[in-house]
Amino acid sequence: MNPQDILFHNKLLQLLLDVDRIGFRENLAEILQTYFPFEALERFIAPIIQEIGNGLSQGKFSLSQVYMGGRLCEEAIPPLLAEQGVPPKNHVPLAIAVLQDRHILGKKIVFHALRSSGYH
Numbered sequence: 001m002n003p004q005d006i007l008f009h010n011k012l013l014q015l016l017l018d019v020d021r022i023g024f025r026e027n028l029a030e031i032l033q034t035y036f037p038f039e040a041l042e043r044f045i046a047p048i049i050q051e052i053g054n055g056l057s058q059g060k061f062s063l064s065q066v067y068m069g070g071r072l073c074e075e076a077i078p079p080l081l082a083e084q085g086v087p088p089k090n091h092v093p094l095a096i097a098v099l100q101d102r103h104i105l106g107k108k109i110v111f112h113a114l115r116s117s118g119y120h
Contacts, residue, residue: 004034005043013048016069017061024072041109045073074108 001009008031015024031040052069055061096111 009044009048012044013051016048016052016072017065019065019068019072021072021075025076028076041077045077049073077109 008027011027012024012031015027028040031044035043049069052061052066056063056066096107
């Protein structure tokens, strides 16, 4: 990661841990001036959620920080993906399920990514 990305990463991580909805959305908006939504999700959100989850198992973060960080991402991600708005496609309907996973954030990311790509 370049120095600017490290700053973005650390700031977003801290905002999620502090449950700062407004700051998180504002910083995410700033990142989107440089990166496309999918790129921002892949570069920042996914690694940060992974880091918070690992931090829980290492005793660095609390369960409430993991939960609220996920909730903030669940609130912020669908509008980001909706901005990618692509006209609906005439494809086979898709279904998404979570198997052997305690978290549904990944399912929601996939759901909204497919939805914003025109799949129903």
